[in-house]
Amino acid sequence: MSHVEIELKLAARGDAIEAVRQCVSTLSHQHSEPTKLTNIYFDTAQRQLRQWDMGLRIRGCDGRYEMTIKTAGLVIGGLHQRPEYNVDIDSPELDLTAFPTEIWPEGTDVSQLQSDLAILFSTNFMREKWLVTFEDSEIEVVFDQGEISAGAKELPIQEFELELKKGFIADVLNFAKKLADIDGLYLSSLSKAARGYSLITSNSAVLPRPDSIFDYEEQPIEKSLTHMQLLCQQHEAYWLAGEDNARQGFSEFLRFVQAFLVHYQHSAPHFVHDTPLEQLRLDIANDAISAEDFCYSSQWLKCKLAFIQWLSALTYQEAQ
Structure with a gap:
């Protein structure tokens, strides 16, 4: 099964979490109690999937497993639009042949790719969900809290995600603007997978100083x-x-x-x-x-x- 995922990610400081919960609870919604999720992310030693702008994971919850691959899409300042493919599996073992063949770059040896894959990092977190009716849309609000782990290294997870389930992208943005009355939220352009890759990358690299201007008059x-x-x-x-x-x-x-x-x-x-x-x-x-x-x-x-x-x-x- 595939669909295009459209979502916003809002990293949250501790003092903002309860305020967001209260804001969401004032709207028409269906609430799901927190569940524990474990995700294992895979790539080759050469980071082949990363080079293709793909992310591959197996998610486990209550003894059930799902294999997901996200392919290249658009990210605009935190608004993510990425095709993804989900397959239910019986055990936490990879089977790339379950995905449509057309998602792979031309000439990919899928069998060889699978044999080259290894576990890179994992995420473990509690997930709480609300399905909210807002304006003319249904938006799933998710709160994740836990950590990303790679060996002895860890990064915290404390974020809200707003995913459009039915309706209009403008409504997702308007809902985010409603939450923006709350201090302590940060619009994040990084997925959990991207943060996991940063965890296993050397920290010695110096950030380049960003440009403050560019020529905008000669381009769309x-x-x-x-x-x-x-x-x-x-x-x-x-x-x-x-x-x-x-x-x-x-x-x-x-x-x-x-x-x-x-x-x-x-x-x-x-x-x-x-x-x-x-x-x-x-x-x-x-x-x-x-x-x-x-x-x-x-x-x-x-x-x-x-x-x-x-x-x-x-x-x-x-x-x-």
């Missing part, structure tokens, strides 16, 4: 907005990593975004013009505000969602 606006989202993520990561002059670079980037909006003042939606970019620049200049305080702030999340909503309106087709 969709391409410019996508580039802007990428730079936004890079500036966040650079500052959160504590790199030198990251605060100043982020401030310069926001000044560039303001200039970008002046250039597109007649085509940018009103909700983008309403974003408090000048106040955000003042917040960055305040040494009392840390990178985490800023990146997990309500105002910054609202700003990011506004730009994603603008870009998604130009890019995505609505779900059926």
Whole structure:
């Protein structure tokens, strides 16, 4: 079975979790009690699946197992749209022949690929779910809490995911904007698999300093907005990593975004013009505000969602 998964991921600080739960509970919903999930991720020693932008896992829950592969898709500043294929299996053992042959690059020896696969890392977490009716859509809200493990290394999992089950992408974004009234949420562009790969990658690499400007006048606006989202993520990561002059670079980037909006003042939606970019620049200049305080702030999340909503309106087709 296959479908296109469309979701937003919101990493959560501890002080935001109960507030999100309460917000969700005020809406029409069906609640599922927490269950324990274990996921095992696979790849070759050469990271062949990673090179193909694929992610392969086996998920176990209550003695039942499911094999899933996610193929290349789109990620726009945290809004994920990726085809995925799910197969029920009797035991936690791989069988790549159960997937459609057309998902593999031409010439792939599936039998050889399977023999080359090995376990890279695992995730273990409790999952709580709500199926919410919001505006004209059904949205599944998931809260995951646990850890990613690779040998002795671990990373925490504490995130909400908003997945469109039926309806419109715009409703997912509007629901996220409702949650954005809560401080302590961070729009994440990284899947659990991507974070797992980072855990097994050497930490010695130095983050490159992000650009603060680019030439947007000679390219389509969709391409410019996508580039802007990428730079936004890079500036966040650079500052959160504590790199030198990251605060100043982020401030310069926001000044560039303001200039970008002046250039597109007649085509940018009103909700983008309403974003408090000048106040955000003042917040960055305040040494009392840390990178985490800023990146997990309500105002910054609202700003990011506004730009994603603008870009998604130009890019995505609505779900059926």
